Amino acid sequence: MALIFSYGYGATPASDEYGNYIIHGDMSHKPTFFFTHEEWHKSMLASVYAEAGHLYTYSHVMHGFSARLCRAQLARLEQLPGHRATRRDAYAKLFTTRTPRFLGMSKNNGIWPVASFGRDVIVGIIDTGIWPESESFSDHGFAVVPERWKGACENGTGFTPYLCNRKLIGARSFSKGLRAAGLPISQDDYDSPRDSDGHGTHTSSTAVGSAVHGVSYYGYAKGTATARLAIYKVLWVTDTLESAATDVLEGMDQAMADGVDVMSLSIGFDHTPYYDDVIAIGAFAAVEKGIFVGRAAGNDGPSPNSTYNGAPWIMTVGAGTIDRNFAGSVTLGNGVAVEGASYYTEGASVSGAPLHYGVDNATEMVSRCGGKSGIFVADSTDHYPEDYIVPAVILRTSDASQVMDYINGTINATVLEMKFQITNINVKPAPLVADFSSRGPDPISPGVFKPDILAPAEDVLAAFKPDDSSSNGDYVPTQYMLESGTSMASPHAVGVAALLRAVHPDWSPAAIRSAIMTTAITIDNARETIKDQFNGGPATPLQFGAGHINPNRAMDPGLVYDLATQDYIQFIRGLGYNMAEMATIIRGTMWSCLENSPELNYPSFMNIIPGNDTSFPKTRNFTRGLTKVGDGPEDYHAQIEVPTGMKIKVVPEFLSFKGERDNQMFVISMEIDAELFSSGSVAYGFLRWVGSKKPHLVSSPIVVALQ
Known part of the structure; x- marks a missing residue:
């Protein structure tokens, strides 16, 4: 019997007298007789009778430490000369193969072979840990670990240093802050770097997994899934x-001390100003040392103003679909066949079953009613593999009308056949902006264009812990899992x-981000503007960023919008933060700022x-600088594409670059009329600098949003 019905789709410790606090220190007050910062920090705590409360001393992400203190101890500590600022601990949430081919990457040409597959670039993943036995972390063919590496592998529950290799x-692992807050680690977790959730294993293998041939998720996504990790x-x-x-800061601090080159975080804290955002603070220190930092934009879409991790020194990544989906098919008694989404993992099929109609909100209802399978109807096909506890297909409302017409017009409706484990490729249109992907403008700094870029994030097949359950509830040794999320x-x-970084080791983090953004693709595989999965209509840069990531073009962008630490300091100063707030981000009080500083040299324009x-009408000017990357001279001319109601003038319209590292400035003058918003609150165009020699096309979105 088949049923059809509608299908709908961090804890904070209780406050008491004690709490975990992050203490920003003033290094100028450190007495010279203390050999280390930690000795000084513990001395400060001892002076307020709280030495035992020390959690971590931070040496790279910030100057300071974390500790568990009662209110009276904190009050005394805040009176000491070495104290600069205090932040109470906070709690983060997760933002939870065909993708290389969809990205145009090949082992024979393009960025992979040119970059030697990323060999000896060290990627730090801040997440739930690792399942080291996965084939995705095999070190077959890897040379010795670079001498510059200072990291280590811990001993712990279910984990020994011998599980690391030349790849991993x-x-x-870091948990002092969580434990001190009275949040004990579950017996289902490992007191070690081992991953009990699977999320960290999945994100790690997505970023830098070694090639594994023939992997799939129970027959779905069969295919092929080198940098250090x-x-x-x-x-x-x-x-x-x-x-x-407190633990996230220490993880980032240790990653910097160990010597990572790039860092990925797929977690986020509540929206707060940058001086109260520990990841923004840690990332500022990382970028200052030349470490590239990428973070997930969040899964609060399709709501606007919902991006997380939007500091301009971080690349904020939104979620896109790829040209593949997983399906099941239903053939009705009248011969009409419809196809819908399905992850049911067994090879079962249903044939000759009577079809009944019901209304409920859970797949368990099918089993309770004695049904063999379910046909669900949903405006959104948001779903997860673990949802499929019975053979089921999810139809969009538009497709379900044929089923309803058949049921309503037939006395004894039947299903002739249901099939599962269908993997479709070259699906159009793709990419789409995933409906869950957070969108701009950024709630903290709306004037900074976010998200920066779109990357594959729906139904990504990657390594997982090997004890996840199948759709029938039994535990089975699947080592690869489909996951979705930013x-x-x-x-x-x-x-x-x-x-x-492997191809261009001298590029700054800002240059890398610029190369990725200015070479991104805004057209899908149906040769139309990227669409929004939520409503099927055209998306805007506030949803897809500068476009969908294009690795091969990013390798040779022609020009980049570069930024240095001083540029970010100027930006922070312009936010109106006081001295103490600025010091928590840039870790000091000694800085200089221009009175009339230029705006941030970002590879996009946001008004x-x-x-x-x-x-x-309204007018605004933007000043930007472009730096030549690559050998030889080259000329560029400006190409403008804007909607009615927006006028753009570029001065100068032509830029001549003498050679590598040559820098040229230009100004955009914008004029906006009221008719720009006649069809919505967001309008956009593009500035493209077109090269005279190679096929260089340096593209930047120009966005105007009414708020």
Whole structure:
């Protein structure tokens, strides 16, 4: 019997007298007789009778430490000369193969072979740990570990240093903050870098997994799934999946000390100003040392103003679909066949079954009613492999009308056949902006264009812990899993950044991001503007960023919009933060700023118009600088594409570059009329610098949003 019905689709410790706090210190007050910072920090704690509360001393992400303190101890500590600022601990949440081919990557040409497959670039993943036995972390063919590496592999529950190799070169775990807050680690987790959740294993193998031939998820996504990997476990199974800010900071701090080249985080904290955002603080220090940082944009879509991790020194990655889907088919008694989404993992088929109609909200209802399978109807096909506890197909409402017409017009409706394990490739249109992907404008700094880029993030097949359950509830040794979320997007983008670092070791993190953004693709495989999965209509850059990532073009962008630490300091100063707030981000009080500093040299243009400001026309100027990358001179001319109601003038319209590292400035003058918003609150165009020699096309979105 088949049924058809509608299908709908961090804990914070209780506050008490004690709490975990992150203490920003003023290095200028450190007495010279203390040999290390940690000695000084513990001395400060001892002076307020709280030495035993020390958790971590941070040496790279910030100058300071974390400790568990009661309110009275904290009050005394805040009076000491070495104290600069205090932040209470916070708790993060997760933003939870065909993708290389969809990205145009080949083992024979393009960025993979040019970058020697990323060999000796070290990628740090801040996540739930690692399942080291996966074939995705095999070190077959790897040379010795680079001498510059300072990391290590820990001993712990279910984990020994011998599980690391020339591929997996570092594995550490951090949980002091979580434990001190009274959130005990579950017995289902491992007190070690071993991954009990699977998320860290999945993101790690997505970013830098070794090639594994013939892998699939129970018959779906059959196909083929080298940089070095270091894993930093900061997310733990408690009553839920928890991560304390104190532990995340220490993971980032240790990654920097160990010597990673790029860093990926698929977690996020609540929206706060940058001086209160531990990942923004840690990432600033990393970027200052030349470490590229990529972070997931979040899964709060399709709501606007929902991006996380939007600091301009971080590449913020949104989620896109790929040209593959997984399906089941239903053939009705009248011969009409319809296809819908399905992840049912068994090879079963249903034939000759009576078809009944019912309304409920859970797949368990099918089993309780004695049904053999289910046909569900949903406006969104949001679903996960673990949802398929019975043979089931999910139809979109538009496709379900044929089924309903048949049921309503037939006395004894039947299903002739249902089939599963169908993998479709070359699906169009693709990519789509995944409906769950967070969208801009950024809630903290709306004037900074976010998300930066779109990367594959739906139904990504990657390594997983080998004891996940199948659709019938039994535990089986599947080693690869389909997962969706911006958690999957960030490691894709960071993996590309690692390849670019291998090809261009002298590029700054900003240059790498610029290369990725200005070479991105805004057209799908149906040769139309990328669409929004949520409503099927055309998306905007506030949803797809600069476009979908294109690794091969990013290798040779022609020009980049570069940025240095001083540029970010100027930007932070312009936010109106006071001295103490600025110091928590840039780790000091000694800096200089220009009185009339230029705006951030970002590879995009964002103009926010207050909704209550109805006076038009409006004008604004943007100043930018472009740096030549690659040998030889080259000329570029500006190409503008804008909608009605927006006028753009570029001065100068032609730029001549003498050779590598040559820099040229230009100004965009924008004029906006009221008719720009006649069809919506967001309008956009593009500035493209077209090269005279190679097929260089340096593209930047120009976005105007009414808020």
